Amino acid sequence: MYNGTESLAIRAGHLTIGGADIPALAKKYGTPLIIYDECGIRKACGEYNAALRKHYGENALAAYAGKAFSVGVMYRILTEMDFGADVVSGGELYTARRAGFDMGRIFYHGNNKTRAELAEGLDYGVGRFVADNFEELKMLEELCSARSTRASVLIRVTPGIEAHTHAYIRTGQIDSKFGMAIETGAALEGVKLALSCPHLDYCGIHCHIGSQIFDTAPFAETVKIMCGFINTVRDICGVETRELNVGGGFGVQYTDEDTPHTPDEYIRVICQALKAALVQYDLPAPRLILEPGRSIVAPYAVTVYTVGTVKSIPGCRTYVAVDGGMTDNPRYILYGAKYTFVVPERADEPKTMTVTVAGRNCESGDLLGEDVPLQQVHPGDLLCTLTTGAYCYSMASNYNRVPKPAVVMVREGEDRLIVRRESLEDLVRNDIF
Numbered sequence: 001m002y003n004g005t006e007s008l009a010i011r012a013g014h015l016t017i018g019g020a021d022i023p024a025l026a027k028k029y030g031t032p033l034i035i036y037d038e039c040g041i042r043k044a045c046g047e048y049n050a051a052l053r054k055h056y057g058e059n060a061l062a063a064y065a066g067k068a069f070s071v072g073v074m075y076r077i078l079t080e081m082d083f084g085a086d087v088v089s090g091g092e093l094y095t096a097r098r099a100g101f102d103m104g105r106i107f108y109h110g111n112n113k114t115r116a117e118l119a120e121g122l123d124y125g126v127g128r129f130v131a132d133n134f135e136e137l138k139m140l141e142e143l144c145s146a147r148s149t150r151a152s153v154l155i156r157v158t159p160g161i162e163a164h165t166h167a168y169i170r171t172g173q174i175d176s177k178f179g180m181a182i183e184t185g186a187a188l189e190g191v192k193l194a195l196s197c198p199h200l201d202y203c204g205i206h207c208h209i210g211s212q213i214f215d216t217a218p219f220a221e222t223v224k225i226m227c228g229f230i231n232t233v234r235d236i237c238g239v240e241t242r243e244l245n246v247g248g249g250f251g252v253q254y255t256d257e258d259t260p261h262t263p264d265e266y267i268r269v270i271c272q273a274l275k276a277a278l279v280q281y282d283l284p285a286p287r288l289i290l291e292p293g294r295s296i297v298a299p300y301a302v303t304v305y306t307v308g309t310v311k312s313i314p315g316c317r318t319y320v321a322v323d324g325g326m327t328d329n330p331r332y333i334l335y336g337a338k339y340t341f342v343v344p345e346r347a348d349e350p351k352t353m354t355v356t357v358a359g360r361n362c363e364s365g366d367l368l369g370e371d372v373p374l375q376q377v378h379p380g381d382l383l384c385t386l387t388t389g390a391y392c393y394s395m396a397s398n399y400n401r402v403p404k405p406a407v408v409m410v411r412e413g414e415d416r417l418i419v420r421r422e423s424l425e426d427l428v429r430n431d432i433f
């Protein structure tokens with residue numbers, strides 16, 4: 001129900017997640033509160049693993065994109081689910097390491113990794129460095145040489161795909177801050193540079209065409225282009241490309257307007273296109289890597305707020321103000337992202353109001369949704385935003401010195417705190433008074 005998952009249900013009029021009563025959790029932990037259903041996350045991981053095995057075999061790996069939601073418990077779950085992980089900063093890497101995650105299964109991304117981050121990655125034994133540009137390759141070679149070690153690299157390639165999604169989350173086109181374009185020749189130069197570095201092991205290529213993509217066609221097209229490039233690398237450089245990482249980007253259902261496919265369907269199409277291209281170019285099958293982020297976590301969490309005021313402006317609209325906003329979910333102010341809202345204590349009642357959900361921060365654009373349907377709502381009620389598992393807590397800020405919310409994980413009805421609510425003292429921890 002609601003967002004196509006089994007995580008959410010209604011019991012005695014109350015919205016539940018993972019079998020736990022949301023109003024009861026709000027009472028126990030306070031609001032704003034983010035609540036995850038662990039079984040949903042595990043199920044999603046399992047679906048990726050099963051689909052890769054079914055459509056491609058054993059020579060494949062799903063690596064969770066940590067930027068979607070990167071906290072210690074996630075890396076424990078990923079270990080148990082036999083996943084790899086994509087990290088994009090020293091902070092995400094540190095979190096994974098602190099959680100005991102196997103560093104050999106890390107894909108280290110970032111379009112501007114610092115020397116210190118690269119050095120740390122080498123010291124930790126990171127499995128793959130996804131090199132975004134020439135400077136990074138040179139820096140990595142220098143660092144490896146100084147340590148008498150070798151690094152395994154993938155070259156981040158921009159395949160020239162215009163995926164139909166918001167411009168800010170579209171990354172596969174030539175005009176991108178990420179990667180080296182095939183069309184301009186930069187990608188081939190990147191491979192040549194990696195091959196010329198004695199301390200770098202060229203393993204393969206990576207791309208990521210964007211996020212929240214519903215159509216399967218851009219993925220098939222991407223795979224075709226990437227295989228064409230692998231063929232060029234073999235022809236010109238005389239080396240095989242052993243790994244093909246096609247990133248993430250698989251869509252999820254935030255509102256009724258969204259129509260994502262299942263992981264199985266996305267992977268079926270990717271593998272079909274890959275197998276056809278391998279035959280076309282007579283290439284050996286590379287190891288296939290995917291990096292789903294949003295689709296592993298987004299549908300399996302809700303954010304619960306307390307409503308402070310309900311303000312009706314005659315002839316205009318009704319604002320429902322909550323005790324959170326852009327500080328725990330900046331996706332509306334960033335992309336105009338759409339959500340589904342529910343009053344969790346009256347989840348079975350019809351949505352008879354049309355409201356604008358406003359955050360508590362000092363920005364007029366600090367909204368969570370405009371003109372959205374909602375059950376009758378009053379000051380003091382709880383309000384839930386659904387499908388907030390990805391790019392919400394991980395993008396949270398302390399604007400207006402608002403503490404970040406607590407995060408709870410539910411498993412078969414049992415709840416546990418996985419991230420403490422920030423205190424006022426946490427906010428001033430680094431201030432020098």
Ligand SMILES: Cc1ncc(COP(=O)(O)O)c(C=O)c1O
Pocket residue numbers: 065067068086109207208210211212247248249250291292293294295
């Ligand atoms: C390199 C890379 N891989 C994977 C992802 C995850 O994408 P999504 O969360 O849409 O699956 C991203 C997202 O920006 C990315 O940049």
